[in-house]
Amino acid sequence: MTTSADDPSRALARSATRYSRPRTVTLCLVSTAATGAGLLLPAALGSTLDLLLTGAPATGWVLCCAALVLSLALLDACQSVLVGTVDARTTAWLRHRLTGHVLAVGPRATGRFGAGDLVARLVGNAVQAGTAPAARAVLAAALAGPVGGVVALALIDPWLAAAFLAGAPVLALLLRAFARDTSRCVSDYQREQGRIAGALAEAVDGHRTVAAAGTADRETARILRPLPELSRAGHRMWQVQGRAAARAVTVAPLLQLGVIAVAGVLLARHRLSVGEVLAASRYAVLATGVGMLVAQLAGVARARAAAGRLGEVVAEPAPAHGTRRLPPGPGRLELRGVTARRGGRTVLEGVDLVVPGGTTLAVVGRSGTGKSLLAALAGRLADPDEGEVLLDGVPVSELTHDELRRAVAYAFERPVLLGDTVEEAIGLALTAPSPTRIRQAARTARADDFVSRLPQGYATALADAPRSGGESQRLGLARAFAHGGRVLILDDALSSLDTVTEARITEALAGDGSSTTRLLIAHRAATAARADAVAWLEGGRVRALGRHEELWRIPAYRETLTGSPTDPAAPAVPATPSGPAAPAVPATPSGPAATTVSAAPTGHAAPTGHAGPSGHAGPTDPARPTDPAAPTDPPRPTDPAAPTDPPRPTGKAGP
Incomplete structure (x- = not known):
């Protein structure tokens, strides 16, 4: 079934492959070279055996076999290094791409997926999706092994290839079913992982509420509620892989025995030499290399399922920015x-x-x-x-991203403070933050007093700066005040x-x-x-x-x-x-x-x-400051002789 995320996931996978294309191509060439060396080795061993049995000089062939074995070892080492490099680079690119997209989408992203699920996608699924380019490159070389083995059997004798191809359709159907079932199971498994991650993130965010309410056991049960489904998906995944391996163990040896039996008949009829029988037996093993194919197909299936989950995030449209300036x-x-x-x-x-x-x-x-x-x-x-929303006559949707963000500063109810130190947190939005500007903003937000009392003042690490909710809010206000701009939104x-x-x-x-x-x-x-x-x-x-x-x-x-x-x-x-x-x-x-x-x-x-008759706020005003000594808010005197005069706005304003 096609989902709405198929196209974005494919586009994302193609972009990731293009990013790692040089190394991926190199990996494919190295893997193919290793497969080629593996295909040459049985022929070299067969020729060497024939020469040794006839007593002819075989030094050159022995050295050739040694060179092939050494080449296989070196190529395998290079392949391992390239696989790790391509995986790491692709994963880093995917995380950078997805993080940028999530930030561009804004709060709608967390509203759509949830913070925990997004973290699971950006951390875990990005790693699995990042293996796709290398897995495909290695899979191409792995497919070259069985194909090359069949071709080599045909070159030795067409009857050998015919014996193998008689059972090849069964092997092909086995691999196709395995790839299909594995993709479905992996998708289910990753989805349940995301549900658990989302619930865990919610509980961690509200850990104080959980502790105060004494509901840790209930929250644990809520977080682990998807665990049975996760377990079933995991068991199904291993069952699919186990069934595929069991069938491969049944089918592959039968194909190998069939090839060897035909080779024995041909040997008895003097149509093959002993060395060629040895080579045919090795090529039969290569042609039925289901174990390697199953492993590679499983890796591709996991990467594809993970890319699908990342594609769902990419499918969430980010707002497009214009080119105008204010x-x-x-x-x-x-x-x-x-x-x-x-x-x-x-x-x-x-x-x-x-x-x-x-x-x-x-x-x-x-x-x-x-x-x-x-x-x-x-x-x-x-x-x-x-x-539409306009700022100084310009629709904000037509402004460039940087122009808009320079013009508008925000402070939120629950500010998230980013940076290593308090000073970095306040100066986050500044391209060239100055200590003077940061401290002035902190004084305006009434944060300078408690920041100055920290062990290292503004240089104190955020992790070492315990804060109440009000103090965190004041730091968020200081960050907005330091930002400047034309509009301040609190x-x-x-x-x-x-x-x-x-x-x-x-x-x-x-x-x-x-x-x-x-x-x-x-x-x-x-x-x-x-x-x-x-x-x-x-x-x-x-x-x-x-x-x-x-x-x-x-x-x-x-x-x-x-x-x-x-x-x-x-x-x-x-x-x-x-x-x-x-x-x-x-x-x-x-x-x-x-x-x-x-x-x-x-x-x-x-x-x-309004000023009341007594000059004090009425009892129904819940927001009156309680500090009578506040220098900037003195009570206004009223005329005690006119208690029946209704309150009026202060100043010269009319009604």
Whole structure:
């Protein structure tokens, strides 16, 4: 049966063979030369025996036999070295090719296959698929042995070849059935291996949860659930190979005996010499070299099955990049009619959104409304099914890969820190990282204090730098801040921070004088309040867009952030830092003409909340910083004589 991965797997195998072509051709020539020497040796032995039996001088033939034996030894050694070299080079190429493709596909790859299964394919299956060029080259030489043996029998006497060919169809059918059954069994075996690897990766990733819940035995059982199927597939594979070997042991000796019997009759009739009978017996063994063919066919079958699994990964399309570069601009981000589907479900539908350059937009919504997907689409970690995303007027799909990645920086909820040291992890995206830039980014992310306390500071190895979830998140933020670029996207990257640290980081970003456009995925009211505007997602659409204090009057919006429709008169956020206020944006419904963030750049503090009569945040605000000494967030005084005056946005903004 043909699968969708057949064509990609064949193309991948051809590319791998082309990569190793010079060495593969050399291996094929060496293997063929070894087969040729093996075919010449019986004839030389037969001639030597005839000369010795007649008493004629045979020194030359003896030396010829010795040279052939020595050549066989040298050629076998060269073949072993070449096989190892070709296997290693091809495996390295496949891993490089597959790793690059997985990274190009992005998060969709792990969503489609799972991290553990991908690791199994890139590590184990790549090794098996990497043996394909060498296995095919050696198989070609191995096939030359039986063919050459039959030809040699025909040259000695046609009746010898006829005796062998009478039983050859049985041998051919045996090999064909073996190759077919082995491919199926190996595919099943590798698939079950991938399932176990995927489950193991999930358990390792959640080992703390497993330990805390005391479910180690249950997780072990879950991981090993495919083990019976793996065992059955392995047993079937060995049974197929065992049956093939048993049949070969039955058929091959019968063919050899038939050839020798005919040779004996011809010897009795003086049509063959003793030496020719000896040569015929050796050629019969070569012609029935099923053992070597079975081993080579099994290797090719394993490589083919592994290449099929790699082909499934290659078949997952990677986004194509364009050739355009960004013009000078402030980092204006625009989504036009964006619709995205995942798993057959529409997650985002018809989203139109404009974020002016230098402003901060917070995106809020219930879990599952597509906030993280919107963040991924904004920086082209994923592509929309409909619509387009533009950066400074250029569709991001038309930008070159390097141009796009230089322009957009990301920080994630669970950052994966790469590099040998803390400094390398922060400067990962920089072509020429400078210590000054890295330390400034760490200070902005409030990571400099705990990094400086490490044994070797920024030079501390990541493995020797124990970190809490919040500290890892701060290092991820520092990496994004060091990256720079026109757009900074924080995908819930502040969720593990305490409210005081979060407030200091967001205020530092607002006051750093940067022209970077910021897109924040927010779950806290305080985070939304510090943004220039808020996009409220509901049902895959932008339900409303405006300032946080305007949206706070809507019960459903308050419930989205607090879990309950709190009193709209309660202060929505902590009091804002002092500074000139940006004009407020009234809450607007979604639509192409109503979703532009008309807000001042974040260098000017936007009005971020209401001041209550007491000057303190109301009890329903879960996101208020608890540090009264935070220098950048002083409480704003209110008039105690006017307790009935409803709260208003701070600053000079209108309603």
